[in-house]
Amino acid sequence: MDEAAEHFAQRFEEHRGHLRAVSYRMLGSLSEAEDAVQEAWLRAGRADRTGVENLGGWLTTIVARVCLNMLRSRGTRREAALDVQDYEYVRVPDPVLGPVDAADPEQEALLADSVGLALMVVLETLAPAERLAFVLHDMFAVPFDDIAPIVDKTPAAARQLASRARRRVRGRAPSPSTDRARQREVVEAFIAAARGGDFEALLALLDPDVVLRADAGGLPTTKLVRGARKVAEQAHSFRRFAPLNRVVLVNGMPGIVGVSEGRAFSVLSFTLSPNGTITELTILADPARIPTLDVSFLPG
Known part of the structure:
Protein backbone atom coordinates (compact mmCIF):
# COMPACT_ATOMS: atom_id res chain seq x y z
CA MET A 1 0.00 0.00 0.00
CA LEU A 82 -45.82 -11.24 -0.04
CA ASP A 83 -48.77 -12.43 -2.06
CA VAL A 84 -51.16 -12.07 0.86
CA GLN A 85 -54.27 -9.88 1.02
CA ASP A 86 -54.76 -7.47 3.93
CA TYR A 87 -51.41 -8.38 5.46
CA GLU A 88 -49.58 -5.71 7.43
CA TYR A 89 -45.89 -6.33 6.93
CA VAL A 90 -43.95 -6.63 10.17
CA ARG A 91 -40.19 -6.46 10.13
CA VAL A 92 -38.32 -5.83 13.35
CA PRO A 93 -34.85 -4.34 12.73
CA ASP A 94 -31.75 -5.86 14.27
CA PRO A 95 -31.41 -4.67 17.87
CA VAL A 96 -28.22 -3.31 19.42
CA LEU A 97 -27.68 -5.24 22.67
CA GLY A 98 -25.54 -4.44 25.69
CA PRO A 99 -25.19 -5.18 29.40
CA VAL A 100 -27.64 -3.29 31.56
CA ASP A 101 -25.04 -2.44 34.20
CA ALA A 102 -22.09 -2.28 32.02
CA ALA A 103 -18.78 -0.73 32.00
CA ASP A 104 -17.59 -1.19 28.43
CA PRO A 105 -16.99 2.30 27.00
CA GLU A 106 -17.15 1.11 23.37
CA GLN A 107 -20.46 -0.69 23.94
CA GLU A 108 -21.86 2.26 25.90
CA ALA A 109 -20.96 4.60 23.04
CA LEU A 110 -22.69 2.31 20.54
CA LEU A 111 -25.81 2.07 22.69
CA ALA A 112 -25.89 5.81 23.36
CA ASP A 113 -25.73 6.45 19.63
CA SER A 114 -28.53 3.99 18.81
CA VAL A 115 -32.17 4.93 18.37
CA GLY A 116 -35.20 3.23 19.83
CA LEU A 117 -36.37 0.03 18.20
CA ALA A 118 -39.94 1.38 17.99
CA LEU A 119 -38.72 4.23 15.78
CA MET A 120 -36.65 1.81 13.71
CA VAL A 121 -39.80 -0.27 13.12
CA VAL A 122 -41.58 2.81 11.76
CA LEU A 123 -38.64 3.59 9.48
CA GLU A 124 -39.17 0.15 7.93
CA THR A 125 -42.55 1.37 6.61
CA LEU A 126 -41.09 4.32 4.67
CA ALA A 127 -40.33 4.25 0.97
CA PRO A 128 -36.56 4.05 0.30
CA ALA A 129 -36.18 7.68 -0.85
CA GLU A 130 -38.30 8.94 2.06
CA ARG A 131 -36.22 6.99 4.54
CA LEU A 132 -32.98 8.31 3.07
CA ALA A 133 -34.15 11.93 3.14
CA PHE A 134 -35.45 11.63 6.71
CA VAL A 135 -32.41 9.81 8.08
CA LEU A 136 -29.84 12.05 6.44
CA HIS A 137 -31.57 15.34 7.18
CA ASP A 138 -33.38 14.79 10.49
CA MET A 139 -30.85 12.48 12.13
CA PHE A 140 -27.56 13.67 10.62
CA ALA A 141 -28.31 17.27 9.52
CA VAL A 142 -27.29 16.68 5.89
CA PRO A 143 -28.50 19.64 3.76
CA PHE A 144 -31.19 18.99 1.16
CA ASP A 145 -28.83 20.33 -1.51
CA ASP A 146 -26.61 17.32 -0.79
CA ILE A 147 -29.51 14.85 -0.48
CA ALA A 148 -31.13 15.85 -3.79
CA PRO A 149 -28.56 14.28 -6.16
CA ILE A 150 -28.65 10.98 -4.24
CA VAL A 151 -32.39 10.55 -4.82
CA ASP A 152 -32.27 12.23 -8.26
CA LYS A 153 -34.60 15.02 -7.15
CA THR A 154 -34.49 18.78 -6.73
CA PRO A 155 -33.69 20.09 -3.23
CA ALA A 156 -37.35 21.14 -2.89
CA ALA A 157 -38.51 17.62 -3.77
CA ALA A 158 -36.01 16.12 -1.34
CA ARG A 159 -37.41 18.41 1.35
CA GLN A 160 -40.90 17.12 0.56
CA LEU A 161 -39.70 13.52 0.90
CA ALA A 162 -38.33 14.24 4.37
CA SER A 163 -41.47 16.16 5.36
CA ARG A 164 -43.71 13.29 4.25
CA ALA A 165 -41.57 10.81 6.18
CA ARG A 166 -41.60 13.06 9.25
CA ARG A 167 -45.40 13.13 9.29
CA ARG A 168 -45.56 9.36 9.09
CA VAL A 169 -43.01 8.96 11.86
CA ARG A 170 -44.85 11.39 14.14
CA GLY A 171 -48.12 9.65 13.41
CA ARG A 172 -46.90 6.13 14.14
CA ALA A 173 -43.86 6.28 16.41
CA PRO A 174 -44.76 6.65 20.09
CA SER A 175 -43.28 9.37 22.27
CA PRO A 176 -41.37 7.18 24.69
CA SER A 177 -40.32 7.73 28.25
CA THR A 178 -36.54 8.03 28.54
CA ASP A 179 -36.45 7.12 32.24
CA ARG A 180 -34.12 4.13 32.13
CA ALA A 181 -34.56 3.31 35.84
CA ARG A 182 -38.36 3.27 35.53
CA GLN A 183 -38.18 1.14 32.41
CA ARG A 184 -35.97 -1.39 34.17
CA GLU A 185 -38.53 -1.62 36.98
CA VAL A 186 -41.29 -2.29 34.45
CA VAL A 187 -39.21 -4.88 32.58
CA GLU A 188 -38.42 -6.73 35.80
CA ALA A 189 -42.09 -6.59 36.82
CA PHE A 190 -43.03 -7.98 33.41
CA ILE A 191 -40.60 -10.90 33.83
CA ALA A 192 -41.88 -11.60 37.35
CA ALA A 193 -45.52 -11.59 36.20
CA ALA A 194 -44.70 -13.87 33.27
CA ARG A 195 -42.76 -16.29 35.47
CA GLY A 196 -45.59 -16.40 37.98
CA GLY A 197 -48.28 -16.75 35.33
CA ASP A 198 -49.98 -13.68 36.80
CA PHE A 199 -52.27 -12.52 34.01
CA GLU A 200 -53.74 -9.59 35.94
CA ALA A 201 -50.27 -8.28 36.81
CA LEU A 202 -49.30 -8.44 33.13
CA LEU A 203 -52.48 -6.59 32.20
CA ALA A 204 -51.79 -3.86 34.74
CA LEU A 205 -48.43 -3.07 33.09
CA LEU A 206 -49.97 -2.49 29.66
CA ASP A 207 -51.49 0.62 28.15
CA PRO A 208 -55.05 -0.10 26.92
CA ASP A 209 -53.95 0.58 23.32
CA VAL A 210 -50.66 -1.31 23.53
CA VAL A 211 -49.28 -2.77 20.28
CA LEU A 212 -47.18 -5.90 20.00
CA ARG A 213 -45.08 -6.52 16.89
CA ALA A 214 -43.40 -9.88 16.52
CA ASP A 215 -41.02 -10.84 13.72
CA ALA A 216 -40.25 -14.55 13.60
CA GLY A 217 -39.04 -14.47 10.02
CA GLY A 218 -42.13 -15.94 8.36
CA LEU A 219 -45.81 -15.26 7.81
CA PRO A 220 -47.31 -17.97 10.06
CA THR A 221 -45.49 -16.73 13.17
CA THR A 222 -45.18 -13.03 12.44
CA LYS A 223 -47.78 -11.06 14.38
CA LEU A 224 -49.26 -7.65 14.92
CA VAL A 225 -51.44 -7.64 18.06
CA ARG A 226 -53.37 -4.67 19.43
CA GLY A 227 -55.02 -4.10 22.82
CA ALA A 228 -53.99 -4.85 26.40
CA ARG A 229 -55.95 -8.08 26.89
CA LYS A 230 -54.80 -9.68 23.63
CA VAL A 231 -51.19 -8.68 24.25
CA ALA A 232 -51.34 -10.00 27.83
CA GLU A 233 -52.72 -13.29 26.49
CA GLN A 234 -49.75 -13.54 24.13
CA ALA A 235 -47.27 -12.85 26.94
CA HIS A 236 -49.06 -15.30 29.24
CA SER A 237 -48.92 -18.06 26.62
CA PHE A 238 -45.12 -17.86 26.52
CA ARG A 239 -44.63 -17.93 30.30
CA ARG A 240 -42.68 -21.20 30.08
CA PHE A 241 -39.81 -19.24 28.52
CA ALA A 242 -39.77 -16.61 31.29
CA PRO A 243 -37.04 -18.33 33.38
CA LEU A 244 -34.69 -17.94 30.39
CA ASN A 245 -35.17 -14.17 30.15
CA ARG A 246 -32.34 -11.76 31.00
CA VAL A 247 -32.55 -7.99 31.36
CA VAL A 248 -30.23 -6.23 28.89
CA LEU A 249 -30.06 -2.90 27.11
CA VAL A 250 -31.87 -3.01 23.79
CA ASN A 251 -30.98 0.04 21.70
CA GLY A 252 -30.03 1.88 24.86
CA MET A 253 -33.07 1.05 27.03
CA PRO A 254 -33.80 -1.94 29.30
CA GLY A 255 -35.35 -4.90 27.52
CA ILE A 256 -35.21 -8.68 27.51
CA VAL A 257 -33.16 -11.28 25.71
CA GLY A 258 -34.10 -14.95 25.91
CA VAL A 259 -30.98 -17.09 26.25
CA SER A 260 -30.60 -20.86 26.18
CA GLU A 261 -27.23 -22.61 26.39
CA GLY A 262 -25.42 -19.33 25.81
CA ARG A 263 -27.33 -18.42 22.65
CA ALA A 264 -30.11 -15.88 22.14
CA PHE A 265 -33.45 -17.06 20.80
CA SER A 266 -35.53 -13.88 21.21
CA VAL A 267 -35.24 -10.17 21.97
CA LEU A 268 -38.05 -8.09 23.46
CA SER A 269 -37.96 -4.30 23.60
CA PHE A 270 -40.38 -2.05 25.46
CA THR A 271 -41.69 1.44 24.81
CA LEU A 272 -43.16 3.19 27.84
CA SER A 273 -45.51 6.13 27.92
CA PRO A 274 -44.58 9.11 30.14
CA ASN A 275 -46.84 7.65 32.86
CA GLY A 276 -44.93 4.36 32.84
CA THR A 277 -47.31 1.97 31.08
CA ILE A 278 -46.14 -0.18 28.17
CA THR A 279 -47.34 1.22 24.84
CA GLU A 280 -45.32 -1.02 22.51
CA LEU A 281 -43.70 -4.43 22.68
CA THR A 282 -41.36 -5.39 19.87
CA ILE A 283 -40.18 -8.98 19.54
CA LEU A 284 -37.49 -10.37 17.27
CA ALA A 285 -37.41 -14.16 17.10
CA ASP A 286 -36.23 -14.71 13.54
CA PRO A 287 -34.11 -17.88 13.65
CA ALA A 288 -32.06 -16.64 10.70
CA ARG A 289 -31.01 -13.41 12.44
CA ILE A 290 -31.10 -14.07 16.17
CA PRO A 291 -27.98 -16.29 16.22
CA THR A 292 -25.92 -13.39 14.84
CA LEU A 293 -26.55 -11.28 17.95
CA ASP A 294 -23.70 -11.07 20.43
CA VAL A 295 -24.69 -12.01 24.02
CA SER A 296 -21.18 -12.88 25.16
CA PHE A 297 -21.38 -10.01 27.68
CA LEU A 298 -23.91 -11.95 29.75
CA PRO A 299 -22.62 -14.04 32.67
CA GLY A 300 -22.52 -17.76 32.01
Missing part, protein backbone atom coordinates in the same frame (compact mmCIF):
# COMPACT_ATOMS: atom_id res chain seq x y z
CA ASP A 2 1.48 3.35 -1.05
CA GLU A 3 1.56 6.35 1.26
CA ALA A 4 -1.51 8.05 -0.25
CA ALA A 5 -3.59 4.87 -0.02
CA GLU A 6 -2.47 4.29 3.57
CA HIS A 7 -3.39 7.86 4.49
CA PHE A 8 -6.84 7.44 2.94
CA ALA A 9 -7.35 4.15 4.79
CA GLN A 10 -6.59 5.89 8.08
CA ARG A 11 -8.97 8.73 7.26
CA PHE A 12 -11.70 6.26 6.30
CA GLU A 13 -11.36 4.48 9.64
CA GLU A 14 -11.91 7.81 11.40
CA HIS A 15 -15.33 8.00 9.71
CA ARG A 16 -16.28 4.31 9.93
CA GLY A 17 -18.37 4.71 13.11
CA HIS A 18 -20.39 7.53 11.56
CA LEU A 19 -20.90 5.59 8.32
CA ARG A 20 -22.04 2.53 10.28
CA ALA A 21 -24.54 4.67 12.21
CA VAL A 22 -25.97 6.09 8.97
CA SER A 23 -26.19 2.62 7.42
CA TYR A 24 -27.86 1.06 10.46
CA ARG A 25 -30.58 3.71 10.50
CA MET A 26 -31.03 3.34 6.76
CA LEU A 27 -31.17 -0.46 6.72
CA GLY A 28 -32.15 -1.63 10.21
CA SER A 29 -29.70 -4.50 9.85
CA LEU A 30 -26.33 -4.70 11.56
CA SER A 31 -24.89 -7.12 9.01
CA GLU A 32 -26.20 -5.16 6.03
CA ALA A 33 -24.88 -1.95 7.57
CA GLU A 34 -21.41 -3.50 7.73
CA ASP A 35 -21.78 -4.64 4.11
CA ALA A 36 -22.78 -1.13 3.07
CA VAL A 37 -19.77 0.42 4.78
CA GLN A 38 -17.47 -2.13 3.15
CA GLU A 39 -18.98 -1.39 -0.26
CA ALA A 40 -18.51 2.34 0.40
CA TRP A 41 -14.86 1.67 1.21
CA LEU A 42 -14.39 -0.17 -2.10
CA ARG A 43 -16.15 2.52 -4.12
CA ALA A 44 -14.28 5.34 -2.42
CA GLY A 45 -10.99 3.55 -2.97
CA ARG A 46 -11.65 3.35 -6.71
CA ALA A 47 -12.93 6.91 -7.05
CA ASP A 48 -11.01 10.04 -7.95
CA ARG A 49 -10.65 11.89 -4.64
CA THR A 50 -8.99 14.94 -6.15
CA GLY A 51 -10.79 18.04 -4.98
CA VAL A 52 -12.71 16.33 -2.15
CA GLU A 53 -12.71 18.92 0.61
CA ASN A 54 -15.23 17.38 3.00
CA LEU A 55 -14.27 13.71 3.23
CA GLY A 56 -16.94 12.87 5.81
CA GLY A 57 -19.72 14.36 3.68
CA TRP A 58 -18.40 12.68 0.55
CA LEU A 59 -18.25 9.28 2.25
CA THR A 60 -21.73 9.78 3.71
CA THR A 61 -23.04 10.40 0.20
CA ILE A 62 -21.40 7.22 -1.06
CA VAL A 63 -22.74 5.03 1.74
CA ALA A 64 -26.20 6.60 1.37
CA ARG A 65 -26.26 5.65 -2.33
CA VAL A 66 -25.26 2.10 -1.44
CA CYS A 67 -28.00 1.89 1.22
CA LEU A 68 -30.61 3.30 -1.15
CA ASN A 69 -29.82 0.60 -3.70
CA MET A 70 -30.02 -2.07 -0.99
CA LEU A 71 -33.39 -0.75 0.22
CA ARG A 72 -34.80 -0.72 -3.30
CA SER A 73 -33.61 -4.26 -3.90
CA ARG A 74 -35.10 -5.38 -0.58
CA GLY A 75 -38.44 -3.79 -1.49
CA THR A 76 -38.56 -5.69 -4.77
CA ARG A 77 -37.88 -9.00 -3.00
CA ARG A 78 -40.51 -8.20 -0.35
CA GLU A 79 -43.22 -7.47 -2.93
CA ALA A 80 -42.45 -10.73 -4.70
CA ALA A 81 -42.59 -12.70 -1.46
Whole structure:
Protein backbone atom coordinates (compact mmCIF):
# COMPACT_ATOMS: atom_id res chain seq x y z
CA MET A 1 0.00 0.00 0.00
CA ASP A 2 1.48 3.35 -1.05
CA GLU A 3 1.56 6.35 1.26
CA ALA A 4 -1.51 8.05 -0.25
CA ALA A 5 -3.59 4.87 -0.02
CA GLU A 6 -2.47 4.29 3.57
CA HIS A 7 -3.39 7.86 4.49
CA PHE A 8 -6.84 7.44 2.94
CA ALA A 9 -7.35 4.15 4.79
CA GLN A 10 -6.59 5.89 8.08
CA ARG A 11 -8.97 8.73 7.26
CA PHE A 12 -11.70 6.26 6.30
CA GLU A 13 -11.36 4.48 9.64
CA GLU A 14 -11.91 7.81 11.40
CA HIS A 15 -15.33 8.00 9.71
CA ARG A 16 -16.28 4.31 9.93
CA GLY A 17 -18.37 4.71 13.11
CA HIS A 18 -20.39 7.53 11.56
CA LEU A 19 -20.90 5.59 8.32
CA ARG A 20 -22.04 2.53 10.28
CA ALA A 21 -24.54 4.67 12.21
CA VAL A 22 -25.97 6.09 8.97
CA SER A 23 -26.19 2.62 7.42
CA TYR A 24 -27.86 1.06 10.46
CA ARG A 25 -30.58 3.71 10.50
CA MET A 26 -31.03 3.34 6.76
CA LEU A 27 -31.17 -0.46 6.72
CA GLY A 28 -32.15 -1.63 10.21
CA SER A 29 -29.70 -4.50 9.85
CA LEU A 30 -26.33 -4.70 11.56
CA SER A 31 -24.89 -7.12 9.01
CA GLU A 32 -26.20 -5.16 6.03
CA ALA A 33 -24.88 -1.95 7.57
CA GLU A 34 -21.41 -3.50 7.73
CA ASP A 35 -21.78 -4.64 4.11
CA ALA A 36 -22.78 -1.13 3.07
CA VAL A 37 -19.77 0.42 4.78
CA GLN A 38 -17.47 -2.13 3.15
CA GLU A 39 -18.98 -1.39 -0.26
CA ALA A 40 -18.51 2.34 0.40
CA TRP A 41 -14.86 1.67 1.21
CA LEU A 42 -14.39 -0.17 -2.10
CA ARG A 43 -16.15 2.52 -4.12
CA ALA A 44 -14.28 5.34 -2.42
CA GLY A 45 -10.99 3.55 -2.97
CA ARG A 46 -11.65 3.35 -6.71
CA ALA A 47 -12.93 6.91 -7.05
CA ASP A 48 -11.01 10.04 -7.95
CA ARG A 49 -10.65 11.89 -4.64
CA THR A 50 -8.99 14.94 -6.15
CA GLY A 51 -10.79 18.04 -4.98
CA VAL A 52 -12.71 16.33 -2.15
CA GLU A 53 -12.71 18.92 0.61
CA ASN A 54 -15.23 17.38 3.00
CA LEU A 55 -14.27 13.71 3.23
CA GLY A 56 -16.94 12.87 5.81
CA GLY A 57 -19.72 14.36 3.68
CA TRP A 58 -18.40 12.68 0.55
CA LEU A 59 -18.25 9.28 2.25
CA THR A 60 -21.73 9.78 3.71
CA THR A 61 -23.04 10.40 0.20
CA ILE A 62 -21.40 7.22 -1.06
CA VAL A 63 -22.74 5.03 1.74
CA ALA A 64 -26.20 6.60 1.37
CA ARG A 65 -26.26 5.65 -2.33
CA VAL A 66 -25.26 2.10 -1.44
CA CYS A 67 -28.00 1.89 1.22
CA LEU A 68 -30.61 3.30 -1.15
CA ASN A 69 -29.82 0.60 -3.70
CA MET A 70 -30.02 -2.07 -0.99
CA LEU A 71 -33.39 -0.75 0.22
CA ARG A 72 -34.80 -0.72 -3.30
CA SER A 73 -33.61 -4.26 -3.90
CA ARG A 74 -35.10 -5.38 -0.58
CA GLY A 75 -38.44 -3.79 -1.49
CA THR A 76 -38.56 -5.69 -4.77
CA ARG A 77 -37.88 -9.00 -3.00
CA ARG A 78 -40.51 -8.20 -0.35
CA GLU A 79 -43.22 -7.47 -2.93
CA ALA A 80 -42.45 -10.73 -4.70
CA ALA A 81 -42.59 -12.70 -1.46
CA LEU A 82 -45.82 -11.24 -0.04
CA ASP A 83 -48.77 -12.43 -2.06
CA VAL A 84 -51.16 -12.07 0.86
CA GLN A 85 -54.27 -9.88 1.02
CA ASP A 86 -54.76 -7.47 3.93
CA TYR A 87 -51.41 -8.38 5.46
CA GLU A 88 -49.58 -5.71 7.43
CA TYR A 89 -45.89 -6.33 6.93
CA VAL A 90 -43.95 -6.63 10.17
CA ARG A 91 -40.19 -6.46 10.13
CA VAL A 92 -38.32 -5.83 13.35
CA PRO A 93 -34.85 -4.34 12.73
CA ASP A 94 -31.75 -5.86 14.27
CA PRO A 95 -31.41 -4.67 17.87
CA VAL A 96 -28.22 -3.31 19.42
CA LEU A 97 -27.68 -5.24 22.67
CA GLY A 98 -25.54 -4.44 25.69
CA PRO A 99 -25.19 -5.18 29.40
CA VAL A 100 -27.64 -3.29 31.56
CA ASP A 101 -25.04 -2.44 34.20
CA ALA A 102 -22.09 -2.28 32.02
CA ALA A 103 -18.78 -0.73 32.00
CA ASP A 104 -17.59 -1.19 28.43
CA PRO A 105 -16.99 2.30 27.00
CA GLU A 106 -17.15 1.11 23.37
CA GLN A 107 -20.46 -0.69 23.94
CA GLU A 108 -21.86 2.26 25.90
CA ALA A 109 -20.96 4.60 23.04
CA LEU A 110 -22.69 2.31 20.54
CA LEU A 111 -25.81 2.07 22.69
CA ALA A 112 -25.89 5.81 23.36
CA ASP A 113 -25.73 6.45 19.63
CA SER A 114 -28.53 3.99 18.81
CA VAL A 115 -32.17 4.93 18.37
CA GLY A 116 -35.20 3.23 19.83
CA LEU A 117 -36.37 0.03 18.20
CA ALA A 118 -39.94 1.38 17.99
CA LEU A 119 -38.72 4.23 15.78
CA MET A 120 -36.65 1.81 13.71
CA VAL A 121 -39.80 -0.27 13.12
CA VAL A 122 -41.58 2.81 11.76
CA LEU A 123 -38.64 3.59 9.48
CA GLU A 124 -39.17 0.15 7.93
CA THR A 125 -42.55 1.37 6.61
CA LEU A 126 -41.09 4.32 4.67
CA ALA A 127 -40.33 4.25 0.97
CA PRO A 128 -36.56 4.05 0.30
CA ALA A 129 -36.18 7.68 -0.85
CA GLU A 130 -38.30 8.94 2.06
CA ARG A 131 -36.22 6.99 4.54
CA LEU A 132 -32.98 8.31 3.07
CA ALA A 133 -34.15 11.93 3.14
CA PHE A 134 -35.45 11.63 6.71
CA VAL A 135 -32.41 9.81 8.08
CA LEU A 136 -29.84 12.05 6.44
CA HIS A 137 -31.57 15.34 7.18
CA ASP A 138 -33.38 14.79 10.49
CA MET A 139 -30.85 12.48 12.13
CA PHE A 140 -27.56 13.67 10.62
CA ALA A 141 -28.31 17.27 9.52
CA VAL A 142 -27.29 16.68 5.89
CA PRO A 143 -28.50 19.64 3.76
CA PHE A 144 -31.19 18.99 1.16
CA ASP A 145 -28.83 20.33 -1.51
CA ASP A 146 -26.61 17.32 -0.79
CA ILE A 147 -29.51 14.85 -0.48
CA ALA A 148 -31.13 15.85 -3.79
CA PRO A 149 -28.56 14.28 -6.16
CA ILE A 150 -28.65 10.98 -4.24
CA VAL A 151 -32.39 10.55 -4.82
CA ASP A 152 -32.27 12.23 -8.26
CA LYS A 153 -34.60 15.02 -7.15
CA THR A 154 -34.49 18.78 -6.73
CA PRO A 155 -33.69 20.09 -3.23
CA ALA A 156 -37.35 21.14 -2.89
CA ALA A 157 -38.51 17.62 -3.77
CA ALA A 158 -36.01 16.12 -1.34
CA ARG A 159 -37.41 18.41 1.35
CA GLN A 160 -40.90 17.12 0.56
CA LEU A 161 -39.70 13.52 0.90
CA ALA A 162 -38.33 14.24 4.37
CA SER A 163 -41.47 16.16 5.36
CA ARG A 164 -43.71 13.29 4.25
CA ALA A 165 -41.57 10.81 6.18
CA ARG A 166 -41.60 13.06 9.25
CA ARG A 167 -45.40 13.13 9.29
CA ARG A 168 -45.56 9.36 9.09
CA VAL A 169 -43.01 8.96 11.86
CA ARG A 170 -44.85 11.39 14.14
CA GLY A 171 -48.12 9.65 13.41
CA ARG A 172 -46.90 6.13 14.14
CA ALA A 173 -43.86 6.28 16.41
CA PRO A 174 -44.76 6.65 20.09
CA SER A 175 -43.28 9.37 22.27
CA PRO A 176 -41.37 7.18 24.69
CA SER A 177 -40.32 7.73 28.25
CA THR A 178 -36.54 8.03 28.54
CA ASP A 179 -36.45 7.12 32.24
CA ARG A 180 -34.12 4.13 32.13
CA ALA A 181 -34.56 3.31 35.84
CA ARG A 182 -38.36 3.27 35.53
CA GLN A 183 -38.18 1.14 32.41
CA ARG A 184 -35.97 -1.39 34.17
CA GLU A 185 -38.53 -1.62 36.98
CA VAL A 186 -41.29 -2.29 34.45
CA VAL A 187 -39.21 -4.88 32.58
CA GLU A 188 -38.42 -6.73 35.80
CA ALA A 189 -42.09 -6.59 36.82
CA PHE A 190 -43.03 -7.98 33.41
CA ILE A 191 -40.60 -10.90 33.83
CA ALA A 192 -41.88 -11.60 37.35
CA ALA A 193 -45.52 -11.59 36.20
CA ALA A 194 -44.70 -13.87 33.27
CA ARG A 195 -42.76 -16.29 35.47
CA GLY A 196 -45.59 -16.40 37.98
CA GLY A 197 -48.28 -16.75 35.33
CA ASP A 198 -49.98 -13.68 36.80
CA PHE A 199 -52.27 -12.52 34.01
CA GLU A 200 -53.74 -9.59 35.94
CA ALA A 201 -50.27 -8.28 36.81
CA LEU A 202 -49.30 -8.44 33.13
CA LEU A 203 -52.48 -6.59 32.20
CA ALA A 204 -51.79 -3.86 34.74
CA LEU A 205 -48.43 -3.07 33.09
CA LEU A 206 -49.97 -2.49 29.66
CA ASP A 207 -51.49 0.62 28.15
CA PRO A 208 -55.05 -0.10 26.92
CA ASP A 209 -53.95 0.58 23.32
CA VAL A 210 -50.66 -1.31 23.53
CA VAL A 211 -49.28 -2.77 20.28
CA LEU A 212 -47.18 -5.90 20.00
CA ARG A 213 -45.08 -6.52 16.89
CA ALA A 214 -43.40 -9.88 16.52
CA ASP A 215 -41.02 -10.84 13.72
CA ALA A 216 -40.25 -14.55 13.60
CA GLY A 217 -39.04 -14.47 10.02
CA GLY A 218 -42.13 -15.94 8.36
CA LEU A 219 -45.81 -15.26 7.81
CA PRO A 220 -47.31 -17.97 10.06
CA THR A 221 -45.49 -16.73 13.17
CA THR A 222 -45.18 -13.03 12.44
CA LYS A 223 -47.78 -11.06 14.38
CA LEU A 224 -49.26 -7.65 14.92
CA VAL A 225 -51.44 -7.64 18.06
CA ARG A 226 -53.37 -4.67 19.43
CA GLY A 227 -55.02 -4.10 22.82
CA ALA A 228 -53.99 -4.85 26.40
CA ARG A 229 -55.95 -8.08 26.89
CA LYS A 230 -54.80 -9.68 23.63
CA VAL A 231 -51.19 -8.68 24.25
CA ALA A 232 -51.34 -10.00 27.83
CA GLU A 233 -52.72 -13.29 26.49
CA GLN A 234 -49.75 -13.54 24.13
CA ALA A 235 -47.27 -12.85 26.94
CA HIS A 236 -49.06 -15.30 29.24
CA SER A 237 -48.92 -18.06 26.62
CA PHE A 238 -45.12 -17.86 26.52
CA ARG A 239 -44.63 -17.93 30.30
CA ARG A 240 -42.68 -21.20 30.08
CA PHE A 241 -39.81 -19.24 28.52
CA ALA A 242 -39.77 -16.61 31.29
CA PRO A 243 -37.04 -18.33 33.38
CA LEU A 244 -34.69 -17.94 30.39
CA ASN A 245 -35.17 -14.17 30.15
CA ARG A 246 -32.34 -11.76 31.00
CA VAL A 247 -32.55 -7.99 31.36
CA VAL A 248 -30.23 -6.23 28.89
CA LEU A 249 -30.06 -2.90 27.11
CA VAL A 250 -31.87 -3.01 23.79
CA ASN A 251 -30.98 0.04 21.70
CA GLY A 252 -30.03 1.88 24.86
CA MET A 253 -33.07 1.05 27.03
CA PRO A 254 -33.80 -1.94 29.30
CA GLY A 255 -35.35 -4.90 27.52
CA ILE A 256 -35.21 -8.68 27.51
CA VAL A 257 -33.16 -11.28 25.71
CA GLY A 258 -34.10 -14.95 25.91
CA VAL A 259 -30.98 -17.09 26.25
CA SER A 260 -30.60 -20.86 26.18
CA GLU A 261 -27.23 -22.61 26.39
CA GLY A 262 -25.42 -19.33 25.81
CA ARG A 263 -27.33 -18.42 22.65
CA ALA A 264 -30.11 -15.88 22.14
CA PHE A 265 -33.45 -17.06 20.80
CA SER A 266 -35.53 -13.88 21.21
CA VAL A 267 -35.24 -10.17 21.97
CA LEU A 268 -38.05 -8.09 23.46
CA SER A 269 -37.96 -4.30 23.60
CA PHE A 270 -40.38 -2.05 25.46
CA THR A 271 -41.69 1.44 24.81
CA LEU A 272 -43.16 3.19 27.84
CA SER A 273 -45.51 6.13 27.92
CA PRO A 274 -44.58 9.11 30.14
CA ASN A 275 -46.84 7.65 32.86
CA GLY A 276 -44.93 4.36 32.84
CA THR A 277 -47.31 1.97 31.08
CA ILE A 278 -46.14 -0.18 28.17
CA THR A 279 -47.34 1.22 24.84
CA GLU A 280 -45.32 -1.02 22.51
CA LEU A 281 -43.70 -4.43 22.68
CA THR A 282 -41.36 -5.39 19.87
CA ILE A 283 -40.18 -8.98 19.54
CA LEU A 284 -37.49 -10.37 17.27
CA ALA A 285 -37.41 -14.16 17.10
CA ASP A 286 -36.23 -14.71 13.54
CA PRO A 287 -34.11 -17.88 13.65
CA ALA A 288 -32.06 -16.64 10.70
CA ARG A 289 -31.01 -13.41 12.44
CA ILE A 290 -31.10 -14.07 16.17
CA PRO A 291 -27.98 -16.29 16.22
CA THR A 292 -25.92 -13.39 14.84
CA LEU A 293 -26.55 -11.28 17.95
CA ASP A 294 -23.70 -11.07 20.43
CA VAL A 295 -24.69 -12.01 24.02
CA SER A 296 -21.18 -12.88 25.16
CA PHE A 297 -21.38 -10.01 27.68
CA LEU A 298 -23.91 -11.95 29.75
CA PRO A 299 -22.62 -14.04 32.67
CA GLY A 300 -22.52 -17.76 32.01
